[in-house]
Amino acid sequence: SAGWDRVKASGDAGGALSFASLLKQTEISRAKTIHRVLRRHGVRYVPLDAGACRKTRALLQNFAFLAELPLGAKGYLQSLAGLPDDRARVQRVTRDFAYVKNKGARDLLIELDLGRTLVAFDVRVLNLLKAAGAHVPDDVQMNKQRYEALQTAVVEQVCKPAGLSGAEFDRVLYRNYDEMISKLQKGT
Secondary structure: HHHHHHHHHOOOOOOOOOHHHHOOOOOOHHHHHHHHHHHOOOOOOOOOHHHHHHHHHHHHHHHHHHHHEEEEEHHHHHHOOOOOOHHHHHHHHHHHHHOOHHHHHHHHHHHOOOOOOOOOHHHHHHHHHHHHHHHHHHOOOOOOOHHHHHHHHHHHHHHHHHHHHHHHHHHHHOOOOHHHHHHHHOOO
């Protein structure tokens, strides 16, 4: 998330990468803009060669998807909000967007406040769970069924008793990772 934080802090998210700005460009120019911004801010897994960059290709594809919708991104968000539950939203986002899988869909939905029961299992959250003694399958991030099972267990056994939603729990762990992992590793 540090790369994205740098993009937002620089103003590029609302400037060079704004929907309106990208919409005015040709696809080739759009690709160059996206790749240049990602590289400038040190976003992970963005190679020097724009043509070999999976993130750039995915962002172009996702942009085209949203641009083709009659009501654009706003309409898409409204349709997500109208789905019956968080699980349906995750399924929809992972189906509709390139490069967005289990964790990414949950991060997006949590950030948009469209996923209250969700937990985005990034490496930090998984490290905290393991340090606290939880059994975490090695392939949980890539295995949809294991991901769902772990999320359900965490929400039922940790979040609900603590009076937190999955999204609140996720953000508490994310924001307090350094302090929490240090205490767990020291046994305090």
